[in-house]
Amino acid sequence: MMIASTIIGTAMARSAAGAVPIASAPSSPAALTGLDCRTLTDCVAFGATSPQMATGLVAERWNGSRWSRSALPEPTGAVNVTAGEVACPAARECVAVGGVYPPHGHEYAIAESWNGSRWSVRRAVAPGVFSALAAISCPSAGNCYAAGEYTPKNSVAQYPLIEHWNGTSWHQDAVPVPRGGGSDALLFDISCRTAAFCVAVGFTGPFAFVERWNGRTWTETRPPAAGGALLAGVSCPAVTSCFAVGLGGAGNKSLVERWNGRTWSSSYTPGPAAGNSAGLQSVSCVSPARCLAVGNYLGNGVYAVSWNGHGWHRVAVAAAGGKLGNFEQVRCLSATSCVALAATTAFAASQRFESAFWNGRTWKIVRTS
Numbered sequence: 001m002m003i004a005s006t007i008i009g010t011a012m013a014r015s016a017a018g019a020v021p022i023a024s025a026p027s028s029p030a031a032l033t034g035l036d037c038r039t040l041t042d043c044v045a046f047g048a049t050s051p052q053m054a055t056g057l058v059a060e061r062w063n064g065s066r067w068s069r070s071a072l073p074e075p076t077g078a079v080n081v082t083a084g085e086v087a088c089p090a091a092r093e094c095v096a097v098g099g100v101y102p103p104h105g106h107e108y109a110i111a112e113s114w115n116g117s118r119w120s121v122r123r124a125v126a127p128g129v130f131s132a133l134a135a136i137s138c139p140s141a142g143n144c145y146a147a148g149e150y151t152p153k154n155s156v157a158q159y160p161l162i163e164h165w166n167g168t169s170w171h172q173d174a175v176p177v178p179r180g181g182g183s184d185a186l187l188f189d190i191s192c193r194t195a196a197f198c199v200a201v202g203f204t205g206p207f208a209f210v211e212r213w214n215g216r217t218w219t220e221t222r223p224p225a226a227g228g229a230l231l232a233g234v235s236c237p238a239v240t241s242c243f244a245v246g247l248g249g250a251g252n253k254s255l256v257e258r259w260n261g262r263t264w265s266s267s268y269t270p271g272p273a274a275g276n277s278a279g280l281q282s283v284s285c286v287s288p289a290r291c292l293a294v295g296n297y298l299g300n301g302v303y304a305v306s307w308n309g310h311g312w313h314r315v316a317v318a319a320a321g322g323k324l325g326n327f328e329q330v331r332c333l334s335a336t337s338c339v340a341l342a343a344t345t346a347f348a349a350s351q352r353f354e355s356a357f358w359n360g361r362t363w364k365i366v367r368t369s
Contacts, residue, residue, distance in 0.1 A: 030058050030069070032353045032368060034085035034096060034136075035329045035341050040064065040357070043331075043339055044114075045368060046086035046096040047353070054081050057098065057112065059119060060368050062339075062355065069369040072096075072112050073121045079103050081110075082132060084148070085189075085329070089138035092116030095165060097124065097146045099132035106130040109148060109163070111170065125163050125172040128152040133163065135200070137192040142167025145213070147187035147200040158184040160211060162200060162218065176220040178209045187211065189244075189282075191236040199259065201231035201244045208246060208257070210264070223257040225249065225266035231257065233282040233293070233329075241288035243307070245295070247279030254280045254295055254305070256312065269305040269312040272297045280305075282340075284332040292338050292358065294327035302327050302342065304358075306335075319363035324356055336360030341368075 031054070032047035041064030048054030057072040074081060078100045086096035094114040099107040108126035111133070112119050124133060124146070131150035138144035144165040149158040162173045178185050185204035192198035196215030203209065208229035210221045223229075229248025236242040240261030248255040254269045271278040278297035285291035289309030296302055302324045304315040317324050324342050332338040338358040342365075357364045 030060075030353060030368070031083070031343070032060065032341050033083045033328060035331050035339065036086050036088045036094070037062075037331045037333060037339050038088055038091065040333060040337055040339070042091075043355075044086055044088055044094050045341060045355070046083055046098075046112075048081055048083040048098070054083070055079070057081050057083055057096075059086070059094075059096065059112075059114070067355065067366070067369040070119065072119045075100055075102075075110065075121060075123065077102055082107065084132075084134040084146075085136050087136045087138040087144060088114075089144070090141040093141050095136060095138060095144050095146075097133035097136045097148070099148075106151075107132050109133045109146075109150075109161070111136075111146070111165065122170075124170040126150075127161065127172055128155070128159075130158075131161060133161070134187065135189045137190045137198065138165075139192040139195050139198075143195055145173075145190055145192050145198050145200075146170075147190040147202075147211075149184070149186045156183070158186055160185050160187045160200070160202065162187070162190070162211065162213075173213075173218060175211055175218045178204045178207065178220055178222070185209070188231065189233045191234045191242065193236045193239050197236070197239040199234050199236055199242050199244070201234045201246075201257075203230040203246075208244075208248065208255075210244065210257070221264065223264040223266060225255055225257065229255055230279070231255075233280065235283045235285040235291065237285040237287050237291075241285070243283050243285055243291055243293075245280035245283040245293050252277050252279060254278045254293075254303075256280070256283075256293070267312070269293065270314045272301055272303050278303065281327050282329045284330045284338065286332050286334055290332075290335040292330055292332050294330045294340055296326055304330075315358075316361075317363065319356060319365045322354060322365035322367070324363060324365065328353075332358075
């Protein structure tokens with residue numbers, strides 16, 4: 001979710017300084033933006049060869065002791081690529097999404113799929129003159145929903161894009177466009193508990209918004225703290241329980257929107273000591289009473305909070321094997337078994353990506369390949 005991370009960083013900088021500072025983009029062998037784990041010895045990370053003007057997509061696999069990297073195929077003639085998330089609904093099935101820039105023209109959405117032995121690439125539905133997919137969730141094998149944005153022909157605005165993979169082909173779903181927001185409406189994350197229940201989150205201008213799937217249609221909702229808010233991550237442990245995270249409120253505080261099966265309610269989690277300009281980037285819930293959310297705050301700091309069914313509490317970020325920096329994504333298998341992606345710094349030529357394993361008490365850092 002590199003796009004969401006960048007926008008959160010921009011929003012925090014704007015809040016603190018009143019203007020957006022210009023910073024050079026990081027350069028590293030690979031920027032990892034997607035993560036999925038079936039067990040603590042079987043994880044897949046997805047990314048691109050560098051955060052800016054990337055020329056290749058990569059996948060990394062964790063076997064319990066080390067990460068190993070594979071180069072992924074790309075469409076013929078691709079000049080640059082962008083990477084989103086990855087989902088692995090079966091032992092021998094993974095699907096990753098992103099975008100490709102051809103030599104001439106605009107970016108279009110793609111999907112990479114793994115069948116247990118090799119990766120293959122196919123063009124997803126590419127509506128309009130621009131399209132890209134940022135997130136994916138698969139409630140079952142051969143059944144995935146991906147979210148992103150696209151620009152229709154004869155328009156300069158970006159609209160929310162949701163596509164469905166049925167195991168054979170991609171199809172674009174009809175998605176309502178939020179009203180009363182800015183000129184662009186982007187989706188950053190999606191979580192599908194079942195084939196008939198998905199939630200996608202994002203923002204449009206100064207408002208956060210939610211798209212919800214009931215198995216037949218998508219409906220758009222503006223959660224209570226929508227004004228001045230952005231939602232970057234979502235996790236739905238049940239059809240009556242979802243947690244969407246981001247930033248919002250005065251000073252840009254770490255925001256949580258909670259779905260109880262009928263309505264959304266807003267709250268703010270304990271932030272860093274500085275208090276302001278902190279945003280949650282990703283959340284993973286193993287049950288309605290157990291979640292872990294990770295975020296970043298202005299000044300190149302990281303923090304994490306856990307949900308115990310009654311409230312949010314700060315989680316220590318001191319780690320063995322290194323120093324955590326710039327959280328991208330977290331995935332939990334239980335309340336005491338989580339894996340996160342992080343980068344050592346937000347903007348630096350020496351940036352590298354790493355994985356961080358949480359056992360309920362401490363973090364352990366393992367550098368990715």
